[in-house]
Amino acid sequence: MRNRQLSRAPLLQAAFEPRIVAFFCNWCTYLAADLAGTSRMKYAPNVRVIRLMCSGRVDPQFVLDAFAQGADGVLIGGCHPGDCHYQEGNYKTLRRYHLLKCVLRQMGIEEERFRLEWISAAEGDRVRSVINDMVEKVRALGPLQLDAETEDIREEVAVC
Amino acid sequence: MPETRTPTNGSNAGGARVGVYVCHCGTNIAGTVDVRAVSEYAAELPGVVVSRDYKYMCSDPGQALIQQDVREHSLNRIVVASCSPLLHEPTFRRTIDRAGLNPFLLQMVNIREHVSWVHLDKQAATAKANDLVRAAVRRVSLHKPLQKRRVPINTNVLVVGGGIAGIHAALTLAEAGKRVYLVEREPTIGGHMAMFDKTFPTLDCAACILTPKMTAVGSHPGITLWTYSEVVKVAGYVGNYRVKVKRKPRYIHEDLCLGCQECVTACVYKEGKTPDEFNLGLSKRKPVYLPFPQAVPQKVVIDPETCIEFKSKKCKKTCVEACGDRQAIDFTQKETLEDIEVGTIILATGFKTFDPVRNPYYGYGRYPNVYTSLEVERLINAAGPTAGELVLRDGKRPKAVGIIHCVGSRDANTNRWCSKVCCMYSLKLAHLVKERTGAEVYNFYIDMRTPGKGYEEFYDRLLDEGVHFVRGRVAEVTDWAAHPSEKGRLVIRAEDTLAAFVRRIPVDMVVLSVGMEPQPDAQAVRRMFNISCSSEGWFLERHPKLAPVSTFTEGVFISGACQGPKDIPDTVAQAGAAAAEAMALIDAQFVELEPYTAFISEDACSGCRSCIPLCPYQAISFAEEKKKATINEVLCKGCGTCVAGCPSGSIQQNFFEDEEIFEEIEGVLAYA
């Protein structure tokens, strides 16, 4: 029983509501989010969606900037592999995603805070489950804490 | 009454004068988001001159409100917080355009689909709406005036699929003077409708109403009909598609064949040996055959799988002899590829019927007298394998027939959706079976769905005719007799839910009313044409109500059952709609493309060329003399992948410039 109580987050953290910035592509994931809306699915209100034409437009700096500006998580949503409206933009995203993950790891940003999901226009339900899942996981991690050292790394990355 | 709130904070970043309009959308938004609070919050944001909330922003008075404010308050940036930009961005762009503002000085905030409809907590929803509006206000200040690009449109149309949808669309367009390429995979057009006997609820014969249209397609000078052909590649963009079509060899020169079928009679096979595809295997055909008497084009086909000449090269070739001087037969014919250029595309690829082998309890494939509804259509068709006699496989007439509805529909184990047409066609078959054989007919249904003009009246007629209706989903069809009266017959077991007990009903023939499914290659087709599918596999329309035949790819339209189960009247209506949409594009003579293209600031470009392989459209080239990359605006489709990949930040994308997106990121995250 003691363990149970210990594993519970302290009160202060329980009130923490993560803020997540999402970059959704115009053709698949943004549409899926619209579909979730027209289907009146309910999900956590912690995500702020920014619409781009393609997930390939997501500049790594957008992600770093979002974390620097206080986002607790960043979600990228694109079309499934092979389904990109622009043929292969999502493959480029995938490549950048893996690189960026390494950088974030070095900065001490937990893996669960940065996520890439393929969500097609028909998968409204997936938008709901992905967002709920991510909010839960980030909530469990607590607010993002960037120390001075990682601030420097951010700047370095931004320069190159 | 709308209200104006004068901002207390008069600061005006970069000279932007922003108007913010928060829509109630009736209670759709206002029910969950405190729209008044959002509008009050926006009024305090830097640069905001006017902030209002209004019942329906997209209505005429709502739009007039914006236009009036633009003039009265000299607004130069507009933010509308309402529904998804995919729905009303064009509306509000036109609104401000008419008020004299460049349409791209607008930013929409989606507080309906992304906020009010998906959240329950009013406070959290309002806070989210505030964040999104704040980001939009910050972003919109950086917007630049942009011009849509105009490109000329090719007036040719490609129609894929030669069922009733494709036929109707092709004829409509050709009548309007457009050149139409109609591509059909099978050797003849006609699709499923050509297989039916009668059509509900009027009971006019399918062939009588379809074949004149088929002939018209075959002879129309404006239609290039390619049967036995498939689209293999699609490139380009709206107004300018380049399409590659594979034409399979039918080993007959279409231009030389007269359709006399003397070769068929002369074939060394005296009797057909191969299951006839058109009759669903209920009869046999020869290696050289005409799919059915009214086939269009009236050209025979040789099946290389069964023709002796292809197998052994030792056939006497009596067919060639019979063809004589016409010399239409050519065993050396090869597959060819045709390249065409079209401006618009209509997909009418149809459906597939559910394979009842997937539901083993109904005994299809195990008991010979269990048929699918489509097979029964062929059996009662006067041109079918039994010349319209409804007889069992042993030649006997059935005394009792059970029609099982919803086979492969409304079932989580197979397909969840209602196939929409089965109730009506089951009623039609019940009527025809009763008329032809006098048999007792039992319909096993879950819910009788007869919405449509004259449909409920048809149901009444069947009730009058004494057809039995048992409300219950059938559990099994078995030849296992539990009562002497059941010996040697097929027994249908179902709960009669209205009587509340289980019944066993012996019949001689079982008809499975199979549902509709997406074509097995629907996924491959949608990839080729760059459109989406619903999770069930039906082609996805741009909007379920307001754009039912458009897709998210401009210039590609869908019609008929490839979009979802529907009957003939609905299919024809949709085909007409798709043709009209295509014509609307063509007759405008040019298409307007979003200006979201990428551009290079040459001063910053280091000439590293890393952007060049990123572009899937080869729109970026390297100008050797300047050692800089250049973007061909006509080829650029505006994905922005090169922008994100440019190491020196010298590529930007219109409407999605780095600064605009940074502003939006910082906007959503900035605490008030």
Place this chain on the structure above:
Amino acid sequence: MELKRTVKFEADRDPEFARWISHTVGGERIRHCLQCGLCSASCPLSLYMDYTPRRLMHLSREGFKEEVLSSSSIWLCTACYACMVECPKKINITHLMYALKERAIEERFYPKRFPIPVMAQQFCRMVRGSGRITESWLIVRVFLRTAIWRLLSMSGLGWKLFLAGRMPAKKEKIQRQDEIVALLDSVAETRKELAL
């Protein structure tokens, strides 16, 4: 002819029961029921039931608790899972039957000397006492409490089985019986604590 007046008042419904059935384990999809009757038609026992499984599903979700819990149908279910596998809405009908049985036993909704609940109770008692079931003893215990005459009618079969070595008189018992008791007590405790 005896006339019976049947009308159901809204007050006859037990909304709490309806809520319970759709929230109990396996009841998640009961509201999706189409009333197609496939469950009844695939059930090997529905021919004997006063309410077919389909009607039972509807009566439950509408909250007609009396009718449901006093129905013979819930006792007839042999848990063959035919209904559940075939259900077009994937309703966990078999499991709901278990839930209804459990509820009926809890609220004592069954005729006196009705063998099924008696057997269930004897079964549980034997598990608590020995950790394993000895079939011979279970049968004897059940018939002693329900229908002694049946015990006599079945003695012939019993004797044959005994001779074949299939009716051992020796009781099966596990070694660490205390574990079973602790296990059962822990479940009872948690159930109380979490109000399950």
Place this chain on the structure above:
Amino acid sequence: MKYAYYPGCSLRGTGRAYEESLLAVFRSLAIEVQELDDWNCCGATTYLSVDELTSYALAARNLALAERERMDIIAPCAACYLVLNKTQRYIRDYPDIKTVVSRALGAIGLEYHDRVRVRHPLDVFLNDIGLEAIAAKVVRPLKGLKVAPYYGCQIVRPYATFDDQRNPTSMDQLLAACGATVAPYPLKTRCCGGSQKGTLPEIGLHLIRYLIAEAQMNGADVIATVCPLCQFNLECFQKEAGSIRHPLSIPVLYFTQLMALALGASAATIGLQRSLVPVEPVLEAKEIAYA
């Protein structure tokens, strides 16, 4: 690989022949098993109807015991097989059940982490050993013996773990590998009435009558079963289920008895003598040695 053998209560009572023959097959096929240490009753279908939560805890004790030994469980009894499988799934799907079960196991010093697989002998024979290996060890092919394979309910329903739910064939294949002829048996997954024969006898008899009559009609010499309760029902009540006009008489064996026979075991070691409907006359008629 070594398996934890979980016999279940019935195999120590009416189903003794199942255990004897199963162990004989294990020996012939060199399958190493170890009886699960101090196993307890899984609760069967009966406990579920009285107290669902407790029944999961009971079943989970066996799962946890096997997990401690790092072995997969072989559960030959259909009811045990289903209950153990169901328990695993419900613990996975319902957090409340998981809480109750882990606390109960904690109270007796056990843990369960969903690392154990529950297997049926059909599954093990077919997928771990393989038909070829079995056929190679057959010394007494059951030539000419026509067998109706009866799977009953709980092996294939509600979870299709290793076989087709609507038309299972694993037993058909094993019997064919042993040289037997498999009779068509469309009722192979129909319910035998379970414990209803005990509690509501007339209903149970009705179902048993159908099953036996169908097997006889299809020319079967014996019925093969995978479940002690099915075997008990079909064998012990067939006389009662028949009538003077339509007498019913057919031996009902465990599929393992037929397999063991083919693999060379002698009748006495696999419980053939425990049958109430003697099987010896059938075997003699087919000239299959069984001594």
